[in-house]
Amino acid sequence: MENINSDNSIEKIEFLITRLVDFSNENEFDHTLYLSFANEKAKTFNRYFAEIDNETHKAKIISDLKTNFHFEVDNIVNEMLSTKDNTQYPSDGTTYYISRPILDTRIKSYKNNYKELIQLFLNSVEFETKSKVKDKTKEAWFLTGIQLANGKAYELRDQGFSFRDIALKLGFKASDNSYFSTSFGTSKDSKNIFNSLDRLKEIIEHCNLHDIKICSKFSSECASKYQNELIFN
Known part of the structure; x- marks a missing residue:
């Protein structure tokens, strides 16, 4: 039977990752501040990660952390850029869209901040999974x-x-x-x-x-x- 605490830990890890996204969007980059936050969240992550019994779930979390972070930041940046005007012009019924805005300084800074924070976080987390080596x-x-x-x-x-x-x-x-x-x-x-x-x-x-x-x-x-x-x- 799957440990209920294990399921709760997975949910807490998902929430923790969301906090990394929010933090980098809310705060200008400051190495000391970002390092402190990354270390704090890494300790929390390590505690929750150790509570997960299912090795498949643990492997998926590791894979997601190592490969999906850049997709996360790209999705957020794209959302920031997705302003459009859905005005219907009665002459021909065509919907015209305002062209995508140029990547401004604020968005560039956010993207860089997020990458910095994620790298600090990944440098601090500890991935421990049981070895599957055959006897x-x-x-x-x-x-x-x-x-x-x-x-x-x-x-x-x-x-x-x-x-x-x-x-x-x-x-x-x-x-x-x-x-x-x-x-x-x-x-x-x-x-x-x-x-x-x-x-x-x-x-x-x-x-x-x-x-x-x-x-x-x-x-x-x-x-x-x-x-x-x-x-x-």
Whole structure:
């Protein structure tokens, strides 16, 4: 269930951004004043941002802050410039518009002020999202490699077990048997762990680090494909 406080925090952040817009429109640029305001709002932002549980919502807020600010200022400036005369001339019924006014000093100043404030604000906020990095030690290819490296998979195969039975006996799903069947042969399939030097390095490094004895069949298979490129303890 989505945290109610999280929803409130998103609304508060939206209001906070509106205040940045208003402030830059109401105040002439003064570095000390703008820096103080930006820091104050950044602290508030950080507090509300930390209360949001949904990582997707947090990622969207970060994206909006980093990419949409310039659209915001352009929209406001365009609104300032959108004066028009909708007088209907009875002769032909055409609506004539007064040409857009030239960007005056006040609008130029506002645009510059807003950009200055946003930059000060972005320099102060802290974006913290949880890392979505996969734990490789729980992936089928890695676990298969460990069972090959420690020799258990070879022992079961020598006893005549099918690859499906090997997978089940070693705690895998039946559908993971293809990792074993391809790794025992010369398949070019990506599930054959011997087709990836990088994966083999990770498996061997794990074994070395955790004092897992590597069987001779595994080390021989590695050596036949990658001579002098893998280090065994």
